[in-house]
Amino acid sequence: MEYSESVAVITGGAGGIGLALAHEAVRRGMKVVIADIRQDALDTAVTQLSAAGGEVFGVRTDVTKIDSVTALAEATVARYGKVNLLINNAGAFVAGLAWDTPPEQYEWLINLNLKSVFHGIRSFVPRMIAQGDPCQVINIASAAGVTVYPGYASYSSTKHAVLGLSEALHLDLAAEGINNIGVTIAMPGIIRTAIMQPETASPADLHLERRSRFENATVRGVERMMSAGLDAAMSPEDAAQMIFDAASAGQLYVLPNHDSEGHQTLIQTIAKGRATGKDPYGTVLDNTLQSMARADAAANKIG
Template structure:
């Protein structure tokens, strides 16, 4: 069964060009490595040039093809330049994954304006302008293509002290749903997926990722980091599952469907019964610690 799925991956993606933002580390790097394994030419973009180069080195060491480009997705003009460069160099893009994102921790009124703006610009506007920059060229090529936008299980719930991140993921999820419908309405051969990571082992909660946050946010970061480290899914396994589901043209691409279903069920209850927001157990645990 796994071999058949792997063949579907290769049938869909081998020989094509993949563009992945925020691919210098974390889920972006995992997706880039997997795309390389499937025989794609991977354009690895990240604001961290060294991180992007490291991912390219890993892909090439495994026999794949990749190139690194420094891109700041918070700047729409950089995404325009990226699209122009990639299409001029390669002629088409088969797989676009708008992955770049940061976690922000702190109470809503304590997060500095600069950190709020960075979170909105990277997590949300980076996705919106990635689509805006690439889709017209994808349409013009007339080729079948895939777009994956990084949502989260956080898109279906609420988490105190992670408000900035959760707000962006709710918005990305809605944006991706609308984008899917637009492709249907226009009859375009572009398949859209919401990539929904659950608890996956990445560095998103590392202490150094919290520059510009309130000082007391570090305890929250440490608790979340330790939970992901101890109970999270292997990164490469999650990324393999994401690309399998995208190859199957599924809108929903989950790492841990059971975890997603549990959180979505809570959201459904909240909306149907119009009860107050439900406090996550982990939030209470962190507050006690």
């Protein structure tokens, strides 16, 4: 799609990848609506994006609630008359064992990472169909949409589902002969953001403070492995540029920081196991446990 003069809505747009996507949308000449649950961060982001020359509007939104996302769509159309690009980006990571994740935490992550995408599609796609002009939906899934690690029960299950939902959207649009809306699915590896601090935007009663998350050795190891990876990770700005380039080229998938040979081998090993009915996780698990142990030992030395 041609971006100049069109209107973008980005959920989770006040921080991390969402804010970088908002800057990229401004750079490409779009009017931008950023939606986020944190009002203070939203105000700061609007000031920053406006200073960069953007025509920007912030709407406090809780993507876990359909009414809030419908109100976001209405506010966008009231302000700018239309919407051309929806980026379902808001999401969070928190580690936990499959049997030891509190039901409230599962529910929060399912609502935030998965149902938010249903809410976005339901609130925006019918408007895009009625408009008939070039539109795009970009869903920020994750590398965890195609891979799984220990401690990833809630995160990987939501991101695998986002992948299925996004592919279903792509197929439904094609089957219905609707050709003004493209779909792009981003499956990033580790990107340098605040993703390892889920406590900043989670409901207070979930008690996601580090101390309780770190009581279990597997959970602590996986969180430390990810935190260690953040320092060397791709910048959100580079990820945002890759995602926009892929969407404008009409690509269905884009894998920022997840397209190296090592990542490709891992994705294909897991996919082959699934396709052939053979457990692929032997060496994958050994390598992960070693990385977790190294990250834990390094953090203990520093701490």
